[in-house]
Amino acid sequence: MRAPREATTAPSPTAPATEAVLLVGGKGTRLRPLTVHTPKPMVPAAGVPFLTHQLARARAAGIEHIVLATSYLAEVFEPYFGDGSALGLHLEYVTETDPLGTGGAIRNAAHRLHSAPGDPVLVFNGDILTGLDIRALVATHRGAGADVSLHLTRVPDPRAFGLVPTDADGRVTAFLEKPQAPEEIVTDQINAGAYVFTRSVIDAIPAGRPVSVERETFPDLLAAGAHLQGMVDSTYWLDLGTPQAFVRGSADLVLGRAPSPAVPGRCGERLVLPGADVAEDAKLSGGTSVAARAVIGAGARVDGSAILPGAWIEPGAVVKNSLVGAGARVGSRTILDGVVVGDGAHVGPDNELRDGVRVWCGARIEQGAIRFSSDM
Numbered sequence: 001m002r003a004p005r006e007a008t009t010a011p012s013p014t015a016p017a018t019e020a021v022l023l024v025g026g027k028g029t030r031l032r033p034l035t036v037h038t039p040k041p042m043v044p045a046a047g048v049p050f051l052t053h054q055l056a057r058a059r060a061a062g063i064e065h066i067v068l069a070t071s072y073l074a075e076v077f078e079p080y081f082g083d084g085s086a087l088g089l090h091l092e093y094v095t096e097t098d099p100l101g102t103g104g105a106i107r108n109a110a111h112r113l114h115s116a117p118g119d120p121v122l123v124f125n126g127d128i129l130t131g132l133d134i135r136a137l138v139a140t141h142r143g144a145g146a147d148v149s150l151h152l153t154r155v156p157d158p159r160a161f162g163l164v165p166t167d168a169d170g171r172v173t174a175f176l177e178k179p180q181a182p183e184e185i186v187t188d189q190i191n192a193g194a195y196v197f198t199r200s201v202i203d204a205i206p207a208g209r210p211v212s213v214e215r216e217t218f219p220d221l222l223a224a225g226a227h228l229q230g231m232v233d234s235t236y237w238l239d240l241g242t243p244q245a246f247v248r249g250s251a252d253l254v255l256g257r258a259p260s261p262a263v264p265g266r267c268g269e270r271l272v273l274p275g276a277d278v279a280e281d282a283k284l285s286g287g288t289s290v291a292a293r294a295v296i297g298a299g300a301r302v303d304g305s306a307i308l309p310g311a312w313i314e315p316g317a318v319v320k321n322s323l324v325g326a327g328a329r330v331g332s333r334t335i336l337d338g339v340v341v342g343d344g345a346h347v348g349p350d351n352e353l354r355d356g357v358r359v360w361c362g363a364r365i366e367q368g369a370i371r372f373s374s375d376m
Contacts, residue, residue: 108207144227149228201226283301
């Protein structure tokens with residue numbers, strides 16, 4: 001990719017970012033069985049589809065027009081969000097017929113953008129929960145006169161991520177793949193999955209083929225002498241790619257640790273949506289959310305968990321750091337700790353499931369069939 005400065009208009013120092021591309025096309029393979037029937041941005045977190053939190057935060061930062069780049073189960077999004085007017089947004093939908101990667105998806109959505117060549121466009125991923133100051137990222141982009149600006153965050157162990165070192169002025173100097181040896185860890189800064197592109201840079205991405213911004217677009221821009229700016233923002237950040245992370249993110253939203261104007265109630269230990277039935281002596285804590293039509297039986301204890309619509313937690317069950325899918329049932333005295341129960345599954349009474357177990361959608365586990373501790 002050529003440096004865009006050779007053929008395009010420079011960003012205006014005062015141009016606001018009023019539109020965005022939101023990448024929501026992934027299959028969410030790591031999140032299965034949560035994503036068997038539901039695209040990952042639509043899995044409920046703190047009582048509403050996770051995507052709702054991202055849209056609401058973008059609107060609060062001044063974004064007015066968002067193009068959703070969809071693919072997997074694309075037909076689910078528009079019936080729920082419509083034209084976006086309920087959120088004060090103008091939403092449009094573009095669907096990939098073949099997987100195009102992150103860069104290809106952005107380019108595929110470009111024809112729905114209204115920005116001028118020099119205007120900033122926010123681009124963000126549909127599986128990142130963050131407290132990023134979006135306005136500050138846009139201001140950094142404008143102030144630096146950058147072609148692309150990246151949200152960077154610092155992590156204690158960056159070995160699982162691509163590293164993004166910057167110079168003293170915050171200008172990106174390299175993109176380094178996951179380090180394998182200690183001497184390769186030259187920074188703790190990683191790509192946090194939110195960007196501001198100057199519109200002309202999006203139009204320069206090759207059309208009609210798969211493109212990765214991380215492996216192709218950004219390195220090629222850097223090699224061509226383009227200005228890529230990094231902004232380190234170390235507020236809340238979580239990749240919701242695994243079930244355990246998703247459950248944690250939902251609880252953090254309820255607790256108020258992760259900011260969102262879309263949480264449908266006051267932040268605290270529990271969030272019970274209208275239409276849920278919770279026994280008086282049931283104990284809900286740790287950011288637990290209970291969706292409409294869910295039932296929590298007498299004496300049940302639910303901690304740091306998400307109970308989706310129509311799920312049933314029978315009397316005396318213990319559910320900790322887990323997600324119980326829509327219409328699923330957890331039997332009396334059963335213990336779940338760090339477990340995902342898929343939609344419509346039935347875990348019978350007196351079972352004990354722990355440590356990352358995934359119960360597939362519609363599966364049935366009979367009474368007392370699985371235990372991690374001795375039979376008491």
